[in-house]
Amino acid sequence: MSGHARLQHSDGPWVRAAGGAEALHTHLAPARAELEKSHEGLLAGESAGHFAVLRELAAVRESWVRRVGTAQGECGSLAGKLRAVAREQGATDQAVRESFGPRTDVPAQPSPVPHLAPSPPASGPTPPSALYFLGGSDT
Template identity: 55%
Template sequence: MKADLGRVHQGLTAGAGELSALAELGAVRASWERRIEDARDECRSLTGKLRAVASTQSEVNEAVKGSFGRVRVAGTGEGR
């Protein structure tokens, strides 16, 4: 995505000639590049946390599933 942003920016500046907005265009590009990097960093920071949540949820699911074996079914005297 960041490489695409660079290619698009090059095409815009090449066709812009002497437009005074080129400085602003560069600032906008830099802003978007920072945003992309910030989003990548945030996603990377969540990786371990999300894996930990999935692991904990799996353990809880197994514990709940195991607890059903102790439930007595009326009329049979047996657990399920």
């Protein structure tokens, strides 16, 4: 394909990113359960309310359970969105391709038309520019 410009699209990066987001979603599920389980019994009973450290620990645990749940939900949502981008971009590429009609090969940079090609610079002294005559610098 040398000499011809081609816009190439691949859904590979989008699909791989979606797979990574799904893997994170799946990996976070046991982490959330482990947080819950590791604090079982520690905060039970009336005596837990009497110790400030246990109240603080409960607040921290609840905060992390919420954060992990939020991250898990975001990863699950992101996977679907990334796959949708791959589908939509592929469909758009196809629609644009079809809108041009039958395919013809066109050079990426057409050859210059001989009578429009710039002429070589003339030898001899270079005349001053218009800027010079207006009081500006010519350098």
